[in-house]
Amino acid sequence: MHSKTLEIWVGFFMLLGVAAVAVLAFKVSGSAGTGGDVFRIEAKFENVGGLNEKAPVMVGGVRVGRVAEIRIDKEDYSAVVGMDIDSHYDNLPIDSGASILTAGLLGAQFVGLEPGADDIFLEQGDEIEITQSAIQLETLISQFMFSQGSDNKADSE
Amino acid sequence: MTTPDNSDLFTNPMVEISEMHFAFSERPIFAGLKMAIPRGKVTVIMGPSGCGKSTLLGFIGGRLRPNKGQVFFDGERVPQKSGPPLFTMRRKMGMLFQSSALLTDLSVYENVAFPLREQTDLPEAIIRILVAMKLEMVGLRGARDLMPSELSGGMARRVALARAIVLDPEMIMYDEPFVGLDPISMGVIMKLIRELNDALGLTSIVVTHDVAEGCSIADYVYLLGEGQVAGHGTPEEMLNSEDERVRQFMNGLPDGPVGYHYPADPYLRDISTIE
Amino acid sequence: MMDWIARIGGSGLRYLGRLGQSVLFMFQMLSGAFRCLPRFSLVIQQLYAVGVLTMLIILVSGLFVGMVLGLQGYYQLVNFSAESSLGLVVALFLVRELGPVLSALLFAGRAGSALTAEIGLMKATEQLSAMEMMAVDPMQRVIGPRFVAGLIALPILAAMMSAIGVIGGYLIGYGLFGVDAGVYWSSMQAGVDLVDDVLNGVIKSIVFGFIVTWVALFEGYDALPTSEGVSRATTRTVVTSSLAILGSDFILTALMFGGL
Numbered sequence: 001m002h003s004k005t006l007e008i009w010v011g012f013f014m015l016l017g018v019a020a021v022a023v024l025a026f027k028v029s030g031s032a033g034t035g036g037d038v039f040r041i042e043a044k045f046e047n048v049g050g051l052n053e054k055a056p057v058m059v060g061g062v063r064v065g066r067v068a069e070i071r072i073d074k075e076d077y078s079a080v081v082g083m084d085i086d087s088h089y090d091n092l093p094i095d096s097g098a099s100i101l102t103a104g105l106l107g108a109q110f111v112g113l114e115p116g117a118d119d120i121f122l123e124q125g126d127e128i129e130i131t132q133s134a135i136q137l138e139t140l141i142s143q144f145m146f147s148q149g150s151d152n153k154a155d156s157e
Numbered sequence: 158m159t160t161p162d163n164s165d166l167f168t169n170p171m172v173e174i175s176e177m178h179f180a181f182s183e184r185p186i187f188a189g190l191k192m193a194i195p196r197g198k199v200t201v202i203m204g205p206s207g208c209g210k211s212t213l214l215g216f217i218g219g220r221l222r223p224n225k226g227q228v229f230f231d232g233e234r235v236p237q238k239s240g241p242p243l244f245t246m247r248r249k250m251g252m253l254f255q256s257s258a259l260l261t262d263l264s265v266y267e268n269v270a271f272p273l274r275e276q277t278d279l280p281e282a283i284i285r286i287l288v289a290m291k292l293e294m295v296g297l298r299g300a301r302d303l304m305p306s307e308l309s310g311g312m313a314r315r316v317a318l319a320r321a322i323v324l325d326p327e328m329i330m331y332d333e334p335f336v337g338l339d340p341i342s343m344g345v346i347m348k349l350i351r352e353l354n355d356a357l358g359l360t361s362i363v364v365t366h367d368v369a370e371g372c373s374i375a376d377y378v379y380l381l382g383e384g385q386v387a388g389h390g391t392p393e394e395m396l397n398s399e400d401e402r403v404r405q406f407m408n409g410l411p412d413g414p415v416g417y418h419y420p421a422d423p424y425l426r427d428i429s430t431i432e
Numbered sequence: 433m434m435d436w437i438a439r440i441g442g443s444g445l446r447y448l449g450r451l452g453q454s455v456l457f458m459f460q461m462l463s464g465a466f467r468c469l470p471r472f473s474l475v476i477q478q479l480y481a482v483g484v485l486t487m488l489i490i491l492v493s494g495l496f497v498g499m500v501l502g503l504q505g506y507y508q509l510v511n512f513s514a515e516s517s518l519g520l521v522v523a524l525f526l527v528r529e530l531g532p533v534l535s536a537l538l539f540a541g542r543a544g545s546a547l548t549a550e551i552g553l554m555k556a557t558e559q560l561s562a563m564e565m566m567a568v569d570p571m572q573r574v575i576g577p578r579f580v581a582g583l584i585a586l587p588i589l590a591a592m593m594s595a596i597g598v599i600g601g602y603l604i605g606y607g608l609f610g611v612d613a614g615v616y617w618s619s620m621q622a623g624v625d626l627v628d629d630v631l632n633g634v635i636k637s638i639v640f641g642f643i644v645t646w647v648a649l650f651e652g653y654d655a656l657p658t659s660e661g662v663s664r665a666t667t668r669t670v671v672t673s674s675l676a677i678l679g680s681d682f683i684l685t686a687l688m689f690g691g692l
Contacts, residue, residue: 006476017588020592027617028523029629220564244569252565254558256557256558260559260562272566276568317562
């Protein structure tokens with residue numbers, strides 16, 4: 001009957017909608033493991049520069065988590081960056097270093113982790129001791145002036 | 158005003174309107190309207206265009222509320238009702254709209270079945286029988302699969318009539334049922350109004366400005382004018398009335414208490430100010 | 433001069449009056465929407481009218497928009513040797529802005545105007561009054577299902593537009609300019625966030641769906657019951673809802689992405 005074709009069309013419409021959402025979720029946003037289990041670690045920096053919440057946390061260029069919060073430590077006024085690390089990266093050594101780096105020309109900042117060598121791994125609530133702050137333009141220039149022969153490229157903002 | 162000796166008609170009336178006042182924004186429509194609709198009869202409400210005849214049906218059906226006064230339907234106060242109690246009351250009323258108001262996306266069958274589907278949980282087989290019975294009454298059982306756009310004006314009105322009576326109401330209201338119909342369709346509608354009233358024991362209210370048709374089916378006639386009842390009585394009493402306003406309307410005289418001229422400044426002053 | 437001020441005051445008051453009526457209508461509409469849910473077949477009928485019938489125009493225009501984004505994006509990015517970011521640019525534009533906004537504008541033109549005309553016509557031919565007299569609440573039977581259908585249909589249409597637009601950009605980037613297919617998709621996946629971008633886009637289109645359907649149904653319900661009144665109401669639906677879409681898009685974007 002008439003209402004049957006109508007229902008088929010609406011069903012087709014809904015299916016196509018689900019397919020479109022699936023394309024957006026998996027093909028476009030590539031949401032591998034989003035919303036999965038994470039554990040929180042922290043690191044203190046003197047200066048976080050232009051780092052934003054939700055910026056990626058990378059190890060050797062591979063994304064392992066994201067910045068969850070940035071706040072000020074009330075005692076020593078350093079910047080505390082809380083990072084949610086995907087729980088299947090549970091073998092990052094506790095003596096890993098964290099530095100705030102800039103990606104490419106566009107200048108979005110992210111946290112890069114440099115794995116250490118310890119047998120003890122980072123867990124929920126741990127703090128990374130070895131950190132390097134964001135590179136400020138002024139610092140960069142002075143570093144450049146004192147560096148001998150290193151071919152640093154000066155990023156301009 | 159005539160003082161008819163019809164007091165036996167008005168014991169326990171179906172609808173009673175007392176001292177009703179109503180105005181659309183600034184324009185007064187009713188000023189102290191008093192009226193009673195006798196049970197089991199065909200009551201015709203007549204009046205010039207724009208006098209609020211059709212609006213009156215809105216008050217009886219509870220779609221409009223008076224500024225002042227009271228409307229009783231079967232002894233219940235209509236304006237004080239809203240929500241489910243109002244809907245329960247409306248199930249005792251049927252209404253035939255001037256434009257027939259058939260639902261354009263439903264077939265004739267589905268239109269007549271609409272109140273049954275909405276108001277009852279009857280199985281499809283029973284709905285089928287009921288719809289066939291009502292369509293047979295209006296002579297359109299053969300048209301059940303047509304869409305409203307395929308119907309002539311008279312047929313659409315008959316389908317709407319079948320829909321209005323499908324829940325077996327106690328009262329049915331007709332809003333300008335004769336407008337825009339050819340003489341044959343008009344005759345059919347007149348016959349149906351009379352037959353349904355007598356066969357189903359309904360109370361009928363017919364709003365119209367056609368004097369001849371109105372008088373020929375009426376048991377009782379009300380004439381509205383200037384927000385009040387200008388005259389009432391049986392059709393014979395009305396046709397032989399001495400009252401100026403009643404006579405002007407019943408005989409269609411161009412001038413009388415209802416003036417030919419729209420109220421204006423003195424004519425001479427208007428044309429003498431041209432420079 | 434005083435006349436002029438009086439006219440401003442008068443139209444201001446009329447406008448406020450209509451605004452009040454529309455808010456009142458919104459509450460009736462929402463209550464009708466809840467009460468119509470048990471009879472979901474009514475919603476499905478309306479999903480056909482507002483969703484399926486709008487789908488084709490959304491898919492076709494989504495494809496073209498994606499292709500244009502591919503062209504324009506490529507021409508600009510190639511200046512910075514950044515054509516590897518083409519996928520990211522196309523996807524962000526579509527998912528965050530163009531998908532929700534353009535589909536809402538098209539929806540207002542295609543489905544919104546049809547809703548207004550339909551409701552206005554039902555009012556002009558006394559179908560709504562007849563329903564009331566048959567003890568059927570038009571809010572539950574007519575308005576509610578259409579509102580729910582609009583609220584469901586627009587986010588789906590917006591997702592379709594974004595998805596097909598991304599594919600359109602791919603056709604241009606990969607097919608015409610030879611951008612590496614893997615780079616196109618991976619730059620997109622690295623830069624587009626499910627929550628920040630996709631979900632916010634969906635939230636936008638839900639808000640737009642609410643606004644467009646509300647405006648369309650109100651204008652139809654409030655139309656003067658004449659053919660002129662209905663045609664004016666249809667025009668007003670397209671104008672009002674388009675303005676409301678763009679205005680609320682600004683506010684939503686500021687709230688979602690501006691860190692306000």
